[in-house]
Amino acid sequence: MQTPHPTxxxxxxxxxxxxxxxxxxxxRSQQDQIRQVAAEVxxxxxxxxxxxxxxxxxxxxxLAASTHRIVLATGILNIWFEDAHRVAEQRAxxxxxxxxxxxxxxxASHAQLAQxxxxxxxxxxxxxxxxxxxxxPVPADRRVLAALGPKMLGLAxxxxxxxxxxxxxxxxxxxxxxxxGAEPLLAPEVTVVLDSDPHTARATARGFLDYYLKLPNYAIxxxxxxxxxxxxAHAGSDRLVDALIVWGTDDAIHHRLHQFLTAGADHLAxxxxxxxxxxxxxxxxxxxxxxxxxxxxxPTD
Numbered sequence: 424m425q426t427p428h429p430t431x432x433x434x435x436x437x438x439x440x441x442x443x444x445x446x447x448x449x450x451r452s453q454q455d456q457i458r459q460v461a462a463e464v465x466x467x468x469x470x471x472x473x474x475x476x477x478x479x480x481x482x483x484x485x486l487a488a489s490t491h492r493i494v495l496a497t498g499i500l501n502i503w504f505e506d507a508h509r510v511a512e513q514r515a516x517x518x519x520x521x522x523x524x525x526x527x528x529x530x531a532s533h534a535q536l537a538q539x540x541x542x543x544x545x546x547x548x549x550x551x552x553x554x555x556x557x558x559x560p561v562p563a564d565r566r567v568l569a570a571l572g573p574k575m576l577g578l579a580x581x582x583x584x585x586x587x588x589x590x591x592x593x594x595x596x597x598x599x600x601x602x603x604g605a606e607p608l609l610a611p612e613v614t615v616v617l618d619s620d621p622h623t624a625r626a627t628a629r630g631f632l633d634y635y636l637k638l639p640n641y642a643i644x645x646x647x648x649x650x651x652x653x654x655x656a657h658a659g660s661d662r663l664v665d666a667l668i669v670w671g672t673d674d675a676i677h678h679r680l681h682q683f684l685t686a687g688a689d690h691l692a693x694x695x696x697x698x699x700x701x702x703x704x705x706x707x708x709x710x711x712x713x714x715x716x717x718x719x720x721x722p723t724d
Contacts, residue, residue, distance in 0.1 A: 432564060432584065433608050433689060435523065436494050437470015439716045442612050442694035444475040445704040447482040453703070458489035460704045465493040467713040473498035473528070473587075473612070473692040479505060480513035480525070487521040498587060498612065498692060499530030499569045502550045503539055511557030514565075527561060528587050530569030533638050544574055551582045567608060571644045576602040584608050585689075590641050592666045593686040595648055600687030610690040613683055616670040617695065617708055624670040627698040629658035632667065676715055 441464050446457050471494040474482045483495035517525050531543035554561040568579040570586040579586040585608030618624035635641050636655050654663040669679040695708040
């Protein structure tokens with residue numbers, strides 16, 4: 424049985440969000456700055472803050488009081504590290520204090536990152552079962568799955584509000600939409616380098632991609648899309664870099680973001696990366712990105 428997909432929360436996430444590891448920092452010296460930056464991200468017009476890495480409900484709760492409308496999402500909560508019933512309790516507390524503000528992104532992560540990693544699909548099914556039977560339960564329309572392969576996309580369609588894939592292309596989005604159907608939320612992470620110089624932009628992109636291309640889940644998915652071992656070697660061929668990373672002039676960035684939307688994405692979780700690999704929020708880049716996304720509208724039917 425497929426779960427209904429109300430349009431209200433799907434609309435709440437907006438067309439564009441910010442995907443960030445920086446705003447989930449637990450460094451006490453940064454907390455005031457983090458709350459101030461989250462408030463500005465909301466003022467810039469973004470619909471959602473996606474807290475990257477193995478983020479938890481508590482990271483979203485920390486930002487809820489300093490913002491008013493923006494959706495706070497985990498991108499993703501690692502199911503190997505967090506007890507489902509405790510997650511349900513934390514989510515219920517956050518929902519009570521800040522109704523309609525939280526989206527639970529769940530992921531099975533990677534074998535290299537979780538010691539007890541096995542049977543990721545079956546374990547995700549069991550985790551969703553636990554969320555369904557928790558007191559109180561986590562509604563299916565308030566959770567999304569970090570799905571890549573066809574089976575997990577089917578599970579995202581049937582047991583969640585939709586999918587939040589990472590490191591994908593517009594071609595992947597078109598295929599994923601075919602599996603999900605028209606209604607479920609499709610909210611990919613999209614990586615952006617605000618640089619129009621091919622040499623430096625691709626160098627920054629490769630510095631980011633080198634780690635991810637060594638993880639089998641991503642490599643397998645990219646090969647399903649037609650990329651080869653040669654494309655994945657040496658932190659990515661030009662062809663692969665240009666397919667995965669949005670970079671270029673303002674017009675080029677507009678065009679690339681629109682490709683993801685016309686391919687079937689409802690929402691883009693935009694992750695800005697820089698050549699110096701900042702550990703603090705890249706607020707100047709987010710301000711510039713806000714002006715770029717203002718001119719990039721969602722496709723109309």
